[in-house]
Amino acid sequence: MPSSLTRTPILDVDAIRAQFPALHRTVHEGTPLVYLDNAATSQKPQVVLDRLAHYYAQENSNVHRGVHTMSQEATDAYEEAREVIREHLNAASTREVIFTRGTTEGINLVARSFAQPRLRPGDEILITAMEHHANIVPWQLVAEATGARLQVIPVDDRGVLDVDAFERLLTPRVKMLAVVHISNALGTVNPVRHLITQAQGLGIPVLVDGAQSVPHGPVDVQALGADFFCFSAHKALGPTGFGVLYGREALLETMPPWQGGGDMIERVTFERTTYNELPHRFEAGTPHIAGAVATATALQYLQEIGPAAVAAQEQDLLTYATGQLEEIEGVRLVGTAPDKASVLSFVLDGVHPYDVGVLLDHMGVAVRTGHHCTQPLMQRFGLPGTVRASFAFYNTREEADRLAASVRRAASMLT
Amino acid sequence: MAHPATAQARAQEIVEDFALFDDWMGRYEYLIDLGRDLPLIDPQHKTEAYRIHGCQAQVWLHADTDDGLVHYTADSDALITKGLIALLLRVLSGLPADEIRHADLAFLDEIGLREHLSATRKNGLASMVSTMKAHAKAHAAL
Numbered sequence: 199m200p201s202s203l204t205r206t207p208i209l210d211v212d213a214i215r216a217q218f219p220a221l222h223r224t225v226h227e228g229t230p231l232v233y234l235d236n237a238a239t240s241q242k243p244q245v246v247l248d249r250l251a252h253y254y255a256q257e258n259s260n261v262h263r264g265v266h267t268m269s270q271e272a273t274d275a276y277e278e279a280r281e282v283i284r285e286h287l288n289a290a291s292t293r294e295v296i297f298t299r300g301t302t303e304g305i306n307l308v309a310r311s312f313a314q315p316r317l318r319p320g321d322e323i324l325i326t327a328m329e330h331h332a333n334i335v336p337w338q339l340v341a342e343a344t345g346a347r348l349q350v351i352p353v354d355d356r357g358v359l360d361v362d363a364f365e366r367l368l369t370p371r372v373k374m375l376a377v378v379h380i381s382n383a384l385g386t387v388n389p390v391r392h393l394i395t396q397a398q399g400l401g402i403p404v405l406v407d408g409a410q411s412v413p414h415g416p417v418d419v420q421a422l423g424a425d426f427f428c429f430s431a432h433k434a435l436g437p438t439g440f441g442v443l444y445g446r447e448a449l450l451e452t453m454p455p456w457q458g459g460g461d462m463i464e465r466v467t468f469e470r471t472t473y474n475e476l477p478h479r480f481e482a483g484t485p486h487i488a489g490a491v492a493t494a495t496a497l498q499y500l501q502e503i504g505p506a507a508v509a510a511q512e513q514d515l516l517t518y519a520t521g522q523l524e525e526i527e528g529v530r531l532v533g534t535a536p537d538k539a540s541v542l543s544f545v546l547d548g549v550h551p552y553d554v555g556v557l558l559d560h561m562g563v564a565v566r567t568g569h570h571c572t573q574p575l576m577q578r579f580g581l582p583g584t585v586r587a588s589f590a591f592y593n594t595r596e597e598a599d600r601l602a603a604s605v606r607r608a609a610s611m612l613t
Numbered sequence: 614m615a616h617p618a619t620a621q622a623r624a625q626e627i628v629e630d631f632a633l634f635d636d637w638m639g640r641y642e643y644l645i646d647l648g649r650d651l652p653l654i655d656p657q658h659k660t661e662a663y664r665i666h667g668c669q670a671q672v673w674l675h676a677d678t679d680d681g682l683v684h685y686t687a688d689s690d691a692l693i694t695k696g697l698i699a700l701l702l703r704v705l706s707g708l709p710a711d712e713i714r715h716a717d718l719a720f721l722d723e724i725g726l727r728e729h730l731s732a733t734r735k736n737g738l739a740s741m742v743s744t745m746k747a748h749a750k751a752h753a754a755l
Binding site: 226549550551552555556557560567568582583612 | 637638641642645669670671690691692693694729736
């Protein structure tokens, strides 16, 4: 008997699922969708969709500019969103909450505006072997521009970061540590608190890529102690094209603007321009206002469910689905760290991940296949890629059963 | 049975083969079998020079001309992609360059596999078709 019938639920998942329209659609001629690509992007609850529509229907105006009523309302909603996001991250001040297009832009901003002016030839930027391309390439660009070098902390065969190697690599040459909080490809939860303490002990600033952590549990940037922390709204129930960079105020104050334009200035003459205060100094041009207000709604929704309950539900799904997949002959899990988020990367012996993905799609199961924008990590494991099922709190054990049944069927067709 | 002389007649045969299956599983099992049976490519043609990059799967393609006819061999690391390669080779390989250039691949719609040729699939097949046509164009110009 599947154990899906015999457990005490952590959340009322049926009631939650009712609030997510996309979870109820079908694919391939009437097959109910099982959405397990949450590490790529989450689905959106109705309140977030309503908030986006309400903004454009009733509040649409430019912010920080108009004296008219709608512009005031839009500005209020936009800056209230900043406060909601500040509270969710437990940042000390809204001056530390910079709106971006997403995690990628946040990392690029820090690389260009913070790291590049500080780097000299021979300096080192330390990253891990499990970084997303977004936390590799921006550092390569500034390394090329400055003569600095990238150093990479290795991972073991389980996908666990080699902390001893990290401590060996932490030399006075290191001027920046940039590390992923939770690996998108393996699910590994990195010991970021420890890494930050060690690095900061040597005066090395730390950026944490929180793209996979904000959606899946509580995050407290002050407790974490990171100098910079960024995430994308769309993976955390919010809209695409919006994200947040948290930075410690003392560091942000020292950073030159990255992009120039409207809203980021105090006074402009052809001779000289002075810049606006934090956080606006880093927000040139008309921002994604609808994105900001809808992200606030998404984070409030997450708060109401409870980040701890979200994490518990996802751990239950991870444990259950891991057990189901391990029973299938030929399945090999990639990423078996003891501390893991709800990401299940796997390969079928002798089978290309793409073939598995195509067949799962026909069975209604949406997974990601390929290198997950972590090509160096896939090379580390000697794989062209994996099949990745990633669970959110709105997924169910029944869906994990459907994943397992579909993988079994795909395996029987392909092997 | 003689191999039909035109791309259209060859495609029609494939459509008739696929008509025997009434669900997607049958079609894909057949496609996977075609992939398994795809003749091995000469190892010297399974190198970087012949590789077509796909984000999801890799494809290797080699073209040869003989008396105005273009012959292709190809391979992939993914089995479903190999099955689709088998279909494309069956329709296009061994035809005059001009016919390959202008061949339309509408048969893939009829057998429900057109989605695999979309460039957004990133499985290398869309690039393979454009490379096949580019080869044919180059040979037609000779």
